Amino acid sequence: MIPRLVIAAPSSGSGKTTVATGLMAALRGRGLTVSPHKVGPDYIDPGYHALATGRPGRNLDPWLVGEERVAPLFLHGAAGCDVAVVEGVMGLFDGRGETDFASTAHVARLLEAPVVLVVDAARQSRSVAAVVHGFATFDPDVRVGGVILNRVGSDRHEELCRAALAEAGVRVLGAIRRDDAVATPSRHLGLIPAAERRSEALESVARLGELVARSCDLDALVRLAATAPALGDTPWEPEAAAAPYQKVVAVAGGAAFTFGYAEHVELLRAAGAEVVAFDPLNDERLPDGAGALVIGGGFPEVYAAELAANEPLREAVAAFDGPIAAECAGLLYLCRELDGQKMCGRVPGRAWMTDRLTLGYRDATAVSRSLLTRPGERFRGHEFHRTAADLGGWSLFRWEGGGDGYGDPLLTASYLHLHWAGSPALAQRLVSSSRSPSVLR
DSSP, rough: OOOOOEEEETTTTTHHHHHHHHHHHHHTTTTTTTEEESSSSHHHHHHHHHHSSOOOEEEEEEHHHHHHGGHHHHHHHHTTTTEEEEOOOOSSTTSTTTTTTTSSHHHHHHHTEEEEEEOTTTTSHHHHHHHHHHHHHHHSOOOOEEEEEEEEEEHHHHHHHHHHHHHTTTOEEEEOOOOOOGGOOEEEEEEEOGGGGGHHHHHHHHHHHHHHHHHHHHHHHHHHTTSSSOOSSSOGGGGGOOOOOOOOEEEOOOOOOOOOOHHHHHHHHTTTEEEEEEOOOSSSOOOOOEEEEOBBBTTTTTHHHHHHOOOHHHHHHOOOOOEEETTTHHHHHHEEEETTTEOOOOOOOEEEEEEEEEEEEEEEEESOOSSSOOOOOEEEEEEEEEEEEEOOTTTTTTTTTEEEEEEEEEEEEEEEETEEETTTTTHHHHHHHHHOOOOOO
């Protein structure tokens, strides 16, 4: 039995990330081992969660991996922990389309976890109780165990909100005053990733922990977490979906490539691969013995000039004759150019920044054979970018209203972000296609 809480809110912008990250840091400060989780496909928040807890931030996304895997993935990530904190996404009941599928409420039901509702109390007092009452009674299978008031303006404001919530029969577990000092800088896709501002991010997380520790009833929150029942599922095991191949897989990292799910590396290792990181901004050569490359998501558009300036590595990637799996940022890096800056040229296309945000889940069908895809296979993924790419009419995936991607027997490159726990064959295909170390000597 793993004590656990889901931190939710009526809407985006209410303070979920502030409270969830601060709570993780505050509980760790009490000597607890905290397991951090994030509902949905988000890559950025888990980076701050990892700083707060000292453990990998993990995603729980029923759309990407299937609802039957959510509890097993949670148990896998939370093994050995004293308490788990799950940060929600958007509003509590906001899911895909007209349903609450893949919503915070959906994940809370799958985990049988109590929900703590973070409510932005600015510009309201007694009305807070009406909002909370509606959320607490909307779905009887979602248990709202208490409220944390955010952006409280004064002692009097807090008294009014607490009195109204007491009438509604909902417990207040914390009241956080407005504090501009805890703001985290953002840009075109949200918060700036923690990996790009590690020292400042550590300071931000420490301040959030102090803020939550002095503003919230940590003892009551821990007691609420302990009311979650034992889950009857078996923990997910990457080894169960893999066979050993003993290959070396190089995974892009550094400031320009910060988006990735922890389970991807675990699945590669379970398939027998040694996983080695490389930084396309600073490394001038690929890791020794690399038999395959994984170039995931991130912000190459922010670092286009620096990536272009690292000509030795660009040439090494262009000449690499092993398998390459690339998503979004990886696609851009493999194109001939990005915003006029020369990239690797492994993909015959060019890319550029736009003013339009492309965001959403995709139910995609592979229309071409590539390293990771077979025609007719279906994949659930998501897009999250403000760039566009001209691939000369080539398409690897199709979905309602669109499609994209480029591939060949040694390459899969697309804007589509996939969670390999939902399609574990992808890791096996990559590793089994990689070059053997003996070939490299």
